[in-house]
Amino acid sequence: MSKTEVTLGIDIGGTNTKIGFVDRAGNCLVATSMPTVAPVEVGPAEELSLFLERLYQTIEKTYASIADTTELKGIGMGVPNGNYYKGTVEKPTNLNWEQYVPLARILQEKYGIPAVLTNDAKAAALGELKYGVAKGMKNFLVVTLGTGLGSGFYVNGDIMYGADGFAGELGHVTVKVNGRMCGCGKKGCLETYVSATGIRRTVYKLLADHTEDSPLRKVSFDDLTGEMITEAALKGDKIAIEAFEYTGRILGLKLADVVAIAMPEAIILFGGLTRAGDYLFEPTRKYMEQYIMGLYKGKVKILGSGLVGANTAVLGASALIWNELDKRQLQPA
Structure with a gap:
């Protein structure tokens, strides 16, 4: 039996980070959220490190429920001050992170699959194109x-x-x-x-x-x-x-x-x-x-908007990576 192809959509906000695994038809198979900010006050480098540690745990725990029936093809992220070209988060005003974080490269190296990012509004535009009223x-x-x-x-x-x-x-x-x-x-x-x-x-x-x-x-x-x-x-x-x-x-x-x-x-x-x-x-x-x-x-x-429900931001981030894969600018590992 063939596995369903899915992408991971991540929406990073100043308060909460949402993640979800989405198939090509825009069905969010499983989703969850976690606090973006560390539970204790720390410096920018440690804040990022603690965020990534929690993010990895959340991704892996959430994906475990569908891992046997799906194949993860890529990761798309909607982030504050996301530079699509460089895959970096730059000078985010609402995140206590370092000034330049190569987040796409970090996630790509962690999971061995393509990862791209942009700001949340651009991700929302791609979500409308793929799943909403802009088809x-x-x-x-x-x-x-x-x-x-x-x-x-x-x-x-x-x-x-x-x-x-x-x-x-x-x-x-x-x-x-x-x-x-x-x-x-x-x-x-x-x-x-x-x-x-x-x-x-x-x-x-x-x-x-x-x-x-x-x-x-x-x-x-x-x-x-x-x-x-x-x-x-x-x-x-x-x-x-x-x-x-x-x-x-x-x-x-x-x-x-x-x-x-x-x-x-x-x-x-x-x-x-x-x-x-x-x-x-x-x-x-x-x-x-x-x-x-x-x-x-x-x-x-x-x-x-044609995007409805609780996972609209995740759908936008997922649409970003599906769009990249479909344009063959990135190839699945």
Whole structure:
């Protein structure tokens, strides 16, 4: 009996790391997660060492349940500040690691199979291409709306990486000169307005400027989450709805700029804020069409993600390595 080919998808976040083994059809056969951060405070070198030790244990324990019936062909990783060309994680702001970690090489040498990495938004774009709403598309953009704003540009049939592997950071284009402070060190970045963190800041500005009753007034800024704001909007809260309107206006403005440069067939919104549905999508569409050049009006769809369930990040990372294997840029060992 032939074995099922699978790849290992790994999504490394600032808090948790998710792993899963995925077949070619996008079925996640088994998945789990583990804390990214060490249980004790240590220096960068030891932090990485402890992470890898836990990661290996988690991979091997999880794979054991399907090892007899599957063949592992490769490893794909979605990571912060991942350099696809070099296979390195470089200057990760949310990880207490060394400045340059050759993570793809480390995993490849450990398991003797191809390993590649990129940032999580680019992995999400490949996930949409292989398993989601972008099937068959040659030009599209995925925008991930999480703690920050990530983006993955798929142009003329391939992910856009640019000269150094870091192209396509839509979250750090400038919305307002001398605007909100961003974690990258700049002011006025798009993600300071359009993200879970950004909409929290917007809500507090609106609460200060308006007198309407809102359940959000009872929540401290540190405790406020994007999920709370989404739930409030879905229940008709005026402050939350206005916050999404403002967020959609700014996102629509910047997406109009993107269309003029890349002319995608579709723009796919991904992440927790999309649970607000039309409260986010309608203003985004409206303002993109308002600000867009006439030549492009009515040509670009704004869609929700086609990846559903708890393992969307793992599916994206898995799609990355399947894509590499299929292009024969890497050969299975």
